[in-house]
Amino acid sequence: MTFPLAVAQTEITTDPRANGAAVRAAIREAADRGARLVQFSEGALTGYAGPAKEHFRGWSIDWNPVTEELRRVMALAAELRVWVVLGGNHRLSGGHRPHNSLWVIDDRGEMADRYDKRLLSYREITGFYTPGDHVCVFEVDGYRFGCLICIEVNFPELWMEQAALDVDCVLFSTYSEDPIFETIVRGHAATNGLWAAIAVPASCAPAGPSALVGPHGYVLHQARPDGPDVLRADLDRTDPALDTALTRARPWRKKSRTGDVYTPHRVTDPRSTDRTVT
Template sequence: MTAQRNLKRRVRARAAKTGESYVAALRHFRPTPTGADMPDTTQTTLRIAVAQSTVRDDPTDADGLRASAAEVRQLMKDAADAGARLVHFTEGAICFPSKFVMSELGPDQVGPADWTKAQWAVIEEEQGQIAALAGELGIWVVIASVHRLPAPTLPYNSLYVVSDQGTVAARYDERTLSNTKITYMYSAGATPVTFEVDGYRFGLALGMDAHFPEVFTGYERLDVDGVLTSYESSGLPGRETVATEVRGYAAANSYWISLAVPANPSGPYAGVIGPRGGWAARCPADGMPAVAVTEIHREDTLSPLARDWRRRTRSRITY
C-alpha cells in the first residue's frame, strides 16, 4: 500500500470514529512543527463573511444594546443567505464601553470603571439570542463582547466563537490592552486561541492586538489558515492605519486575515485579505452596516516546507 493510500485509510478511519467530515479529519494529519504525515493535497474552499456594524458605547443603555444585537442578527442572516459558513464581527459589535460612561469619576474624568452600571442581564440575554440564531442558521459566529468575572476582578474584552450548533466553542481575551484598558477597565488575557471550521484553523485577535506583529507571527507558528481580527477603529487618530498593518501581516505570514471594524463612512472598511496581502472582499465604502463574503482556500498559502524554513530562519535571528 502506498503512503498516500495509507494516509487516506487513516483519515477515513478517524472520520468514521468521530463523525467528522473527511476534510475535518484530514486536518489532524497536516504537518506541524512537531512533525506529522503529509496530507492529501486536495482541499475544499470555505466561504466566510466579515461584517461592519454599528458600534454603540453605552452599556447602561438597554435599548441601545438590543438595537446593536438586532443588527448583528440581521447581518448573520445576510451572511447565511450568501452561503457563508462563518461570520465575523467587530470589536464592540454589541457594545464598546466608553471609558467616560463607565468611569466612577465620570462623565468628564477617566477613572476606574464601575461595571455595576452595565446592563448585564440585557447583554447576556442578547448573547443567548445570537447563539440560538447561529444554531438555527447552521453558521459559525465570532462576536465580541465583555466577559464578566467575579467582582472585584475586572472583566475581559473578549471574542466568543459560537458554533453552528449554537454553543460557545471558544473564547479569546484581548492580550495587548491599551493603557486605559489595563489601568481602568479590563483584565488582560494570557493565551492565543485557535478553533476549526470544516478543516480550516483560525486564530483570533482583538483590539490592540492588531498593532503587534508578534501576535500574528505567533499564530503562524500554530499553523493557522487565517486570523480573524476585530478592531474598534473610530476615535483616536492613527487607527485608520490598521488596514495597512494587517495586510502586511497577511503577506508576511502567508495566511488569510479577516478584518472586522465598525460601520463608519470615513473608514477603514471591513474585509478579507488574502495570503499575498491583497483584498479578497470588502464591505461597501459608504460605511453602512453590511457583510462581505468570499471563499478562502489554501492554494496561495505557503507550503509546509516553506513555513518550516521561515520558522527555522526566525529562530536564528538575533534581536
C-alpha cells in the first residue's frame, strides 16, 4: 500500500493571517491531488522568531490571530479529511518563551500531538525559544511518521532514534537557506533506511527546494526552486528501487547494532589478540 504525501512550500510573512490563507490554499490543493498528509515548513503559520518576525521583539506578539488561524486550519483538515503537520511558534504561559513547534492535526481536525524542537541553536536558546523534551511519532494508514526541525539535522542520534522507533518517514521542516541540509538529510535517510520529507518556505527554495528523499538516500521528488509549490508524492514500500534499502539494509543494520550476530563468529587466535604482530 502506498501513502500519498504532500509537502507544501508556502510564502511566509510576519502576518499570521496571510500565512494562514497560504496554508489553507496549499491544503486544498494537496487534498484535491489526493494527499492524506500535508507537511509545512518551520514557522509556516506564525513566521520564525527573530529577523523574520520583527513584532516578536519584546514579547509583544499578538497571539489572537495565531490561535484563530490555527483553528481555521484544524477545521479545514476535518472538512477535507487530511492530516496536517504545521510549523509555528507555540505560546506558553507565565512569560515563558514559546516553543518552536510542529502541530500534528489529524483528519478529524483535532490536535493529535505537537513536536517541540528539542535541540536549539545558541541564538534560539538565549533569545527566542523554550526547548522541547519529547519525541513525536504518529501513525497514519499504516505508515509511521516522526518530526524534526531545522538544526536537528546535525544530530545523528535524533535520526537513529527515529529508526529505532520504526518510523517510515521523517517530516523534516526547516527555515534554512543552507543547501548542505539536503545533503545531510540524504545521508541520514540512507544510513537509517527511511524516507525524509524536507519542507522549506518559498523564500528559501532557491538554495534548496522542498523535497522527498528515499530510504536509499536519493532525492525522489523536488518542488520548484522559484516560488510557492505543493510537492505531491507517494511513499511506496513495494518500489523495486527501494528494496535493498528497506528489506535488506535497514533490518541488517538494526540486527547488527545489537552485536549478537557477530558473537558466534569471533575466535580466539593469537594473531587476532596481538595487535602489534605483522
